[in-house]
Amino acid sequence: MFVFLDNCRTTKLDEKVLDDMKIYFFEKFQRPDGIYLSAQEVHEEVSQAQEYFAKTINAQPEEIVFTSGATEANNMAIFGVARRLKEKGNHIIVSAIEHGSVMSIAKRLQKEGFEVDFLPVDSEGIIKLDELEKLIKPTTILVSVISVAHFVGSLEPLKEISEILKKSNHKIYFHTDAAERYAKLPIDVEDFGIDLMSVSGHKFHGPKGIGFLYVRKNTPFEPLIFGASSFDKRRPGGENVPGIMGMRKAAEIAFDKMEENIKKFTGLRDYMINRIEKEIPDVTLNGARGEKRTPYNVNFSFKYIEGEAISLALSMEGVEVATGSACASENLQPNYAILAIGGDHARAHGSIRFTFGFNNTKEEIDYTVDKLKEVVERLRSMSPIKSDDDLEKYMGSGEELHKHEEVDSNA
Amino acid sequence: MFVFLDNCRTTKLDEKVLDDMKIYFFEKFQRPDGIYLSAQEVHEEVSQAQEYFAKTINAQPEEIVFTSGATEANNMAIFGVARRLKEKGNHIIVSAIEHGSVMSIAKRLQKEGFEVDFLPVDSEGIIKLDELEKLIKPTTILVSVISVAHFVGSLEPLKEISEILKKSNHKIYFHTDAAERYAKLPIDVEDFGIDLMSVSGHKFHGPKGIGFLYVRKNTPFEPLIFGASSFDKRRPGGENVPGIMGMRKAAEIAFDKMEENIKKFTGLRDYMINRIEKEIPDVTLNGARGEKRTPYNVNFSFKYIEGEAISLALSMEGVEVATGSACASENLQPNYAILAIGGDHARAHGSIRFTFGFNNTKEEIDYTVDKLKEVVERLRSMSPIKSDDDLEKYMGSGEELHKHEEVDSNA
Amino acid sequence: MLKYNELVIQHFKNPRNLGKIENPDAQATEGSVACGDMMSVYLKIKDGKIEDVKFESYGCAANIATGSMMTEVIKGMTLEEAEQITWKDIIEKLGGLPKSKYHCSNLAIDTLRKAIQEYKESMEKSKVESA
């Protein structure tokens, strides 16, 4: 059996999405900036897609900028506002569990002379609103908080954040990386008070290489990419029309079934959590339970063993998942989200993330838990660590990590 | 009959390219950074694609960075080198007939405190090497010259440029926007002495929204987009694997038939030029003849009439082309390439660009010229301008252009 | 840019009242080649009414279509009525134009008004002369 449970990294394209893309590959392959009639038609259809996306989040069509994905959207939003407002203030707040792209941007901004605070989260991965209040100062220009924490699945209190920002006597712009929320849970930019929002097509069975940024009207903003404007001055370049139209189709499918999906996956999520907690000893759920957790994420740490080995062993059984182990990360660091919620290195290394796509079934979840049990048991039998005492004895400082990195970069 | 002759703006996807993309939409939809076996396979295949592209231009695999297209590649290259080397020198030279993206980047650099010189071209659209020599100074860090002028089709002397740059006693990096050359005419980055080169997939029947930047090893360079690195630190974000693999297939098809294509389209180009010059009075060929012109471009100005009307009328006959008329441009300015080669506003407004895709046929060219004759005749019959005397009388200053713009932006 | 609609296309394809009027009662040419938009309007006027109108255009499709529509609209009108016509009226009659083409609709009205104005001035002058 093949079970893909890494849908937070990417998803399989929906077959119906390709049907729509084909039109723009072969029939209406023209770009919207041509002068001929077919191009004018493409222009109109891309405009309609813009309108469609705007409607799904209660925004205006011209507030939607198409990008190559959420990474670019995050860059465009955060650099766009920060660099533009540098004169007004240089303080930015991002949460401690942002996606790597926002983290890298934040670090880059520090280099450019911005002051960046990393907003802490509680043990469930939810940002601390009172800390946010404390961090705000007259130079704060932008706050960026992820909509749904991509690793531990916590739902961040977007509306409460924007209400705090509104209480400030100067304007603080609010960006959210909604890659894991859009098309999966409702978003209303008016109600939530969002100024900028990043979305990625390949997170909901749409194409890779396409996304959009919502930018509220009159938000000060400068482009990231300069060029020959055609459809949209804010993001020049040959428009990825098949991508846009494919993402539209994927969104339509998702919005049509959103209620149903939420219900189904809330059930599956809790079913899976229950089975794992009942049937596998020495596990720790990472993130919140119930209402505060996205229906599409389950994340556990398995004591005494390491996540890369777990996920590779699962993959041999046809089950594909993610891990927070240092060994599976590019920079050989344990997952910072686990550390942010108060976990130690072992908990990060032993963490496995299961994320649902719209087509996962109960049968697949059952198969996954069955295989997981076997794999965890087998790996534990191989491990020199058998108890919490062993854990403590062999914990070490984590300093060796850096030694590893050196070896790696010399290799 | 439907004849698409705006292949320099974009091309129709090759059916065989979609076959390859489908594998990565549905079977190997995983991203290269997953820990499971399928992702490792995808990683390997993306690496092989990188190797493939490198080989096509005589480069090393790690010198290829995938981007969302040539616009992003141009931004990455020029900003990447310029901002990084700002301390060493702030002088940049770009040709007067660069693509709009390079032009916008150059203007942005001026705002950021760089000194930018626009290298003039001769009446055939070929940059003046002696002027280049004169423009170089100790603060010059980067020169960017398009490989094939996208509007008038002139082949720029890349090797001669790099030889001039090498004569300088400090390193001057050489970037070329090869969107209109790659996969159409041979490129050897070693032989040509290129340090950075932009390529776009949708210019040779590959997918939209994908391209690459060649960056010579050890070129000082900073990323444009920051994020969670997965396949490539220099351009993080969810990799557009179907795009990459589709672009690879399109390149393979193009390189397999390159010699044949060059021969075929050199013939078709000259056949078309001949027919137009013989059968339609009062026309001016824009750009060079023979060896100095790309096989894939024909560009004429038709006196006494305006290009938007010509191209729209052609489009009603099924023929899709581009024009340098102000009325067809976003900013309501006459095409700067025509002005750069010494043409006046009328010649720019009356210019029509025909660019070939690999599937255009002689029959299509014949149909196009036949229709063109009719359209030009009809529009001339409607025009109050019948002679060069009229032209002179009604030329005006072009100042009214700005009046128009105001009306437009108030609308 | 947005799409040209069917009616605009029709007027571009088959412009009404195209051409010159020999010995017109009024005529004007506005715009310029440099800016890529030019129009000539010719009027035949009788008893203060526009009896006939023709136009020529150097310009884009929107220019041609608005010229065509303008001539249709004003034919038979009094000069005073014709002077009241605005570029917005013409766009409306055409069922809309792409926003980036709004400015083109100006030229047809400008040229018409210029022609009427010149006609009126020449009338004044001939009155004065004959007085």
Place this chain on the structure above:
Amino acid sequence: MLKYNELVIQHFKNPRNLGKIENPDAQATEGSVACGDMMSVYLKIKDGKIEDVKFESYGCAANIATGSMMTEVIKGMTLEEAEQITWKDIIEKLGGLPKSKYHCSNLAIDTLRKAIQEYKESMEKSKVESA
């Protein structure tokens, strides 16, 4: 990251010489939980030769596979031969490892050398003691 090859996968799936040796002649544990990579090596030594070897691993697939391969390679070797084995040898024997996993192959060798070293030291000590 590059792909794990078939042989690595085989060693990960079915590690050779897995487990503990009761009353080993030498043993060492290297790495740490914090850095996500730990190994224990147990040796049975007779006449300066490695008669038996077993290992346990807390770590990634590369760690497990290199542990497995290391034990296969050194079994039957003299201590001196075993000490000469490098992480590069093990990677070679495995038909290569993804570059980002090179560092994992270190641990198996480090732990082995530590065990041998401790064995030698304890021999020295017992010599001194019996002397």
